[in-house]
Structures are given as C-alpha cells and as structure tokens.
Amino acid sequence: MPAPEEPVENNRNDPMQAEIHAALRERFRSFLNDDARFRKFIRACNEFFYTSRELRYWQQQEWDIFIKEYPEYATLSVPAIRDAFHVCHVHLDPLKQVEVPIHKGVRDIYYAPEAERARSENAPYSQEFSLDSEYCGNRTHITTSCCDKCLAWWKAYGR
Known part of the structure; x- marks a missing residue:
C-alpha cells in the first residue's frame, strides 16, 4: 500500500475507449475552429458542481450544431460526452x-x-x-x- 502522501491512480478508460475519445475531441476541436472555445467547453465539462447535470446552455448549443454536421455523435449521453472531454483544459492530457x-x-x-x-x-x-x-x-x-x-x-x- 502506498504512503498516505502519494496519490493512488485509478484507471478510468481502456486504451480503445481513450482513442475513441481522442478522435471525438479532435473532431470537435476542428469543428469549432477556435481553441479558446474548445478549452472553455472542456473546462465546463469538468467543473465539479456540474458533472452530474446536463450540459450548460451554451455548451448544448455548441453540441447541437456539431451533431448536425456529425450525426454519428447524436446518441451520446451527457455522461458519455463528459467522459470524452475528461481532459485538462490547459494541457489537453487525459x-x-x-x-x-x-x-x-x-x-x-x-x-x-x-x-x-x-x-x-x-x-x-x-x-x-x-x-x-x-x-x-x-x-x-x-x-x-x-x-x-x-x-x-x-x-x-x-x-
């Protein structure tokens, strides 16, 4: 057992799921064509007090426009969207x-x-x-x- 001062890592995603999430993020980033908006979307997905709720109004607007162009993502639930965007908005690492x-x-x-x-x-x-x-x-x-x-x-x- 690690010392109490050391963080203990839990693995959230398997490698295939991580690749699928990375592809979605890259497609969404290219679609937005605005790095600041992309990072703002990510940050909102990971805000502690909103993780169990629906997307914020402005996020849902962005997502609705995105799925018109990429309907294959239309069936994703909010928890699935949040999982896909569970990355650092500064470093873009999972x-x-x-x-x-x-x-x-x-x-x-x-x-x-x-x-x-x-x-x-x-x-x-x-x-x-x-x-x-x-x-x-x-x-x-x-x-x-x-x-x-x-x-x-x-x-x-x-x-």
Missing part, C-alpha cells in the same frame, strides 16, 4: 482519477495571490491533498481529478 490524502485538522492554507493565480492558469489539476471539513468524516483520502503535467508544473513552481 485526467486521472486519484485518491489524495485529507490533511486532518487543517482547514485553510494560504498561498500568495500570485501563486493562486499562476496555479489556476497553469496547473488547475494539481491537487496533492485535500483540507479537512465536516463532510470528510473519518475518511483519510478523497478522489479527485489529476493531470501529470499540472502536478509537474506546480511542483516546479510552488516549491
């Missing part, structure tokens, strides 16, 4: 589901505003631990999304 330790008794950690902004822009999926809260109960770990390049960037910048 996100991994990892378990990170919960720091018990710690409720707040202060980073300088510049560091918080840099992390948000360059390494949004670099969470190495979670802070304790009433919702954690007796758990010692929590599952989160992680990007290897985000983690590497944060380790180089934040230390």
Whole structure:
C-alpha cells in the first residue's frame, strides 16, 4: 500500500475507449475552429458542481450544431460526452482519477495571490491533498481529478 502522501491512480478508460475519445475531441476541436472555445467547453465539462447535470446552455448549443454536421455523435449521453472531454483544459492530457490524502485538522492554507493565480492558469489539476471539513468524516483520502503535467508544473513552481 502506498504512503498516505502519494496519490493512488485509478484507471478510468481502456486504451480503445481513450482513442475513441481522442478522435471525438479532435473532431470537435476542428469543428469549432477556435481553441479558446474548445478549452472553455472542456473546462465546463469538468467543473465539479456540474458533472452530474446536463450540459450548460451554451455548451448544448455548441453540441447541437456539431451533431448536425456529425450525426454519428447524436446518441451520446451527457455522461458519455463528459467522459470524452475528461481532459485538462490547459494541457489537453487525459485526467486521472486519484485518491489524495485529507490533511486532518487543517482547514485553510494560504498561498500568495500570485501563486493562486499562476496555479489556476497553469496547473488547475494539481491537487496533492485535500483540507479537512465536516463532510470528510473519518475518511483519510478523497478522489479527485489529476493531470501529470499540472502536478509537474506546480511542483516546479510552488516549491
């Protein structure tokens, strides 16, 4: 068993599914022909509070136009769309589901505003631990999304 400080990786996709998802993302990216819109779509797919809901209104509009041109994707459910776009919007690498330790008794950690902004822009999926809260109960770990390049960037910048 790994040490409590080390994230434990869970494999979400098999290699064939990953290839199918990558092809869909590339087709959608080419269709949009706008990198900023593409990354905004991805980011919204992975926002924690929206992952169990329908696509946002503007996302659904983009998707509806896309499936008119590519009707083979019209039957995809919202969870399937979210799975296909479960990538880092900064690095465009697939996100991994990892378990990170919960720091018990710690409720707040202060980073300088510049560091918080840099992390948000360059390494949004670099969470190495979670802070304790009433919702954690007796758990010692929590599952989160992680990007290897985000983690590497944060380790180089934040230390």
